[in-house]
Amino acid sequence: MAKLITILGFLENKPNMKISGTHNPDTIIDEVLFLKENIELSPSTLYLTTTIPKSLLINKNNILIIVNKANEDLLFLQIETTNSIEKIYKLICEFMFIEYKLCVKKLQIYNSLSSCNDINKTLNICESYLNNPIFILDTSYRIIGRSIFANSIKSSIETYNDQAYLLIDTVNLMKKDKCIDNIYSSSTSFFHFSDKSLIFCGIRINNITVAYICILQENREFIEEDLEITNTLSQTLSIQMQKDNLFINSSGLEEEYYLMDLLKNSINNLNYIEERLKNIDFKLNKNIILIVIPFHQTYQDYRHNFGLKQLIVTTKNIFNNCISTYYEDSIILMISKEDDEVFPENTKTRFIDFLKLNNLKAGISFTFQNVLETIEFYKQAAYTLKLAEHLKIEGLLFYFKDYIEYYLFHILQFTDNSIEKIKLHTLIHPLINKLIGIDKKNNSLLLQTLMIYLDNNRNVTLASKNLNIHCSTFFYRYHKIEKLLEISLSNSDILFNFELSLKILRYQKSN
Known part of the structure; x- marks a missing residue:
């Protein structure tokens, strides 16, 4: 089956063919037949004829008249061509068969949602149609899924702590070619031709690009149909990622994947982190602090987290050079400055007003320089809030520097591994x-x-x-x-x- 507008568009793209006359573009066509006298017309059939039968006194949207010269007084749909009616019939049938096969492929990809329940298996199904390697990357250029062919490709990829990322040089090239801009601005797949032929398509959730598809022309040349299949894959993966909560389950901001890598110790190479952070609007300066703001989501579904997103945007405006994410039921902020005073008084006043307005509290870590130790200073800020609550101390801002001795008392009560300890050297002022x-x-x-x-x-x-x-x-x-x-x-x-x-x-x- 195909929409009438799709069939007419296909015909009009052929040489020396022109479509005119009124029709309903959304009419679904299941088959194509020659029009005969006294035939009972079906609304889902496209009828071809060279003349209008006398018995047909009213206009029908699904009758196409093949003519050498169009008649403007005739209300029926007409195709002006030198081709015979048999030739037009054959062209439409071949086109509808191709559309049918494409529809079956799309259906198989959609069905993988229930039959596979696994992103990589969905990619393998799609790869069997595209016959080219498929990669899924999050917005920090980390590879979160790949098809069978893609697993064998090692060029342009580097690995840290078993996590695969695009090479920085490749990312810079993509930016230079405006490829990244196109991924974020386009709602459909597109060809990208540089030193290699590629297809890109963003995976969007609530109109925010949370990841994207990259297909490499490796085994066969691309065809236009590949874009349609990629669009279907993108829609399917969007649903799958929401269902499995595979994306960062908060704001969808590009930067949050970078901070999550640091919080989970995914990367232990400082130079590589510094290079990666250049890809976003965040400058890694000499001094860093982490702020933890507990915030319990009302909705687990990403599409309803508008309140959370608004809080994150507001805090970023307060601190300027700041990246954020949502982790363990808290908003996490990383702020970096050259000055020793990362959190100056004027900023503190604005931040306190924000916390008061939204009925929130914040734990603040020591200032630190080594971004590889982010997880340790996250623990500091998180423990500060727990200790303040345990001690029944009222307030909005809680600094770890005021709670070091209480932290040491706290861990003395836990001789087993039930508490995650902070490395001793990070407790130094x-x-x-x-x-x-x-x-x-x-x-x-x-x-x-x-x-x-x-x-x-x-x-x-x-x-x-x-x-x-x-x-x-x-x-x-x-x-x-x-x-x-x-x-x-x-x-x-x-x-x-x-x-x-x-x-x-x-x-x-x-x-």
């Missing part, structure tokens, strides 16, 4: 790490000065004596520490955190 960096760079002794000062109960005379320096030299170093770290060493809370960090350092050194 970021300002202590900064001081270590300054000493290393300038060959100075500021950390040692601070350590001796705290070991001697903050007694300047004893500290100076143990350091074998004059009191004026000690005070020079003391004030230099305050200036470099932008703190006051008379602040007892800061000194308590520093003392704890220095004890961790000493413990690590002894091990």
Whole structure:
């Protein structure tokens, strides 16, 4: 079966054929016959004739008259051609047979939803029709599915922790050729010809591209029909991914796959992460923090998560250089800046207003530099919220720096593996790490000065004596520490955190 408009479009694309006259384009045609006298007309049959039988006094949408010259006064559908009626009949029958075979292929792909319940098996069915390798990639260029032929292809692909990704050079080439733009802007499949012939098609959920199909011309040349099959595959995969929740189940934002890889430790190569993050509007600067905002979804179905998406968009506008995702019933934000103060006061005020307005709370990690340790600092922010709740502390913002000792008390109560522990070195205060960096760079002794000062109960005379320096030299170093770290060493809370960090350092050194 085929729509009348599709059949007429096929005929009109043939040389020296012109269609005119009124018709219903949505008429479904099951067969084609020659028109005869006294025939009982079927609404799903296309009738061919060279003359109108006298007994037929009214216009019919599914009668096509083959003429050498069209008659404008005739209301019937006409095709102006030099071909015989038999030739037109043969062309239409051949076209309808091709359409029927295409329809069967599409049906088999759709049926895989219930018969296979597996993305790769659906790809294999589609590959049997396209005879070319098929890849499915998420928006961070990670390969999430591939057909049998595609499994044998290793070029343009690299693997980290058993996860396959497109080579950065390939991604850059796709961007240069505007291929990525086309994937996101087009709702249907398209051919892409560069050094290789490819078919691309976005997989869309709620009008957001969450992944895309890439088909490589490897075994046979592409034909127009391949685009139709790819469109069907895209629609089928969209349904399958929603059903299996294979996409990131929140905003559909391109960036969230990158952050999820970091949260799940999928990649352990820093250079590769930095290269990958260049693909999105996020700059990995010197300092990073993670913010965790608990948010329970009202709907598991992606299409209804408008509230969640709006919250994520709002927080991104507050922090600017920020990527986000939804993970373990929380909105996760990664913010990166060159400044030591990643979370300045003016931003903090806006963020608190946002939390208050939406009745939310947020846990904030230490500042860190090594993006490979993202999961550790995620734990910090998440534990901070749990500890604040356990201690019945009211508020909107909770900083891990204020809860380190409570975290240590907390893990003492769990001797088994029921609690996921944070790596000890990540509990060291970021300002202590900064001081270590300054000493290393300038060959100075500021950390040692601070350590001796705290070991001697903050007694300047004893500290100076143990350091074998004059009191004026000690005070020079003391004030230099305050200036470099932008703190006051008379602040007892800061000194308590520093003392704890220095004890961790000493413990690590002894091990």
